[in-house]
Amino acid sequence: MIALKAVKKIYADDGSSTVALNGVSFEIHKDEFVAIMGPSGSGKSTLLHILSFMDRPTSGSYTFFDKKIEEMSDTELAYVRNQEMGFVFQSFNLLGHASVYDNVEMPLLYSEVKMVDRKKLVENAIAAVGLVDKTKIEASKLSGGQKQRVAIARALVNNPRVIFADEPTGNLDSQSGGQVMKIFEELHTAGHTIVLVTHETYTAGFANRMIHIKDGVVDSDQLIDKHPTHAGFIK
Numbered sequence: 001m002i003a004l005k006a007v008k009k010i011y012a013d014d015g016s017s018t019v020a021l022n023g024v025s026f027e028i029h030k031d032e033f034v035a036i037m038g039p040s041g042s043g044k045s046t047l048l049h050i051l052s053f054m055d056r057p058t059s060g061s062y063t064f065f066d067k068k069i070e071e072m073s074d075t076e077l078a079y080v081r082n083q084e085m086g087f088v089f090q091s092f093n094l095l096g097h098a099s100v101y102d103n104v105e106m107p108l109l110y111s112e113v114k115m116v117d118r119k120k121l122v123e124n125a126i127a128a129v130g131l132v133d134k135t136k137i138e139a140s141k142l143s144g145g146q147k148q149r150v151a152i153a154r155a156l157v158n159n160p161r162v163i164f165a166d167e168p169t170g171n172l173d174s175q176s177g178g179q180v181m182k183i184f185e186e187l188h189t190a191g192h193t194i195v196l197v198t199h200e201t202y203t204a205g206f207a208n209r210m211i212h213i214k215d216g217v218v219d220s221d222q223l224i225d226k227h228p229t230h231a232g233f234i235k
């Protein structure tokens with residue numbers, strides 16, 4: 001379980017400071033698919049950076065599956081991050097000149113997975129996003145939707161507990177966006193916790209819970225009663 005308590009994040013540049021998060025508290029449970037929404041500048045990306053160990057809070061506490069991050073060194077955080085988290089970004093963040101296979105294998109290079117096991121994990125992840133026929137293609141030659149599916153394969157190759165995504169459909173047309181969201185939905189069903197930031201109500205509609213952030217605080221936090229046919233909405 002993930003628990004934030006009174007988390008603040010203040011960015012201080014010389015002279016001025018910005019309060020990006022002003023006391024955020026909530027818990028996210030293992031079986032949840034959470035969408036974080038809110039206006040531009042409200043603190044969504046900052047919150048995701050803190051949740052995913054890319055940044056530390058200025059104050060407050062954060063517990064990630066029994067580990068208190070304020071008691072952990074940067075090296076420990078980097079280790080847990082590699083082992084237990086996957087990431088998907090709006091702009092894909094792939095190595096354009098590397099193949100789909102090499103992009104997906106990337107997180108395993110920093111883990112303790114044996115060479116012999118690696119191949120199977122990479123192939124399974126690529127199959128999970130439906131891109132087996134593109135395995136050897138350079139990432140730069142794929143469409144936006146295909147790139148994002150490679151990014152998802154890379155995020156899940158380590159079998160992480162939690163997958164974080166910041167605007168994963170922001171650069172996609174609605175059909176590719178729908179395919180990408182279907183994959184997130186499958187990953188949730190398979191037991192991964194999903195936390196994603198989005199502006200789009202369509203994307204948020206795949207989640208089971210919606211947290212609205214406004215001016216650095218939680219404005220509302222509600223469970224979504226999913227329509228049973230929603231999953232079949234996009235073909």
Ligand SMILES: Nc1ncnc2c1ncn2[C@@H]1O[C@H](COP(=O)(O)OP(=O)(O)OP(=O)(O)O)[C@@H](O)[C@H]1O
Pocket residue numbers: 011012018019020038039040041042043044045046047
């Ligand atoms: N590295 C930084 N240094 C200084 N200020 C920052 C930094 N990152 C974010 N901020 C400020 O913190 C506030 C929250 O920014 P954040 O990026 O979290 O917003 P957001 O909700 O993700 O917005 P958007 O929807 O536009 O992506 C903004 O006022 C922003 O200018």
Ligand SMILES: [Mg+2]
Pocket residue numbers: 044045046
């Ligand atoms: Mg943002």
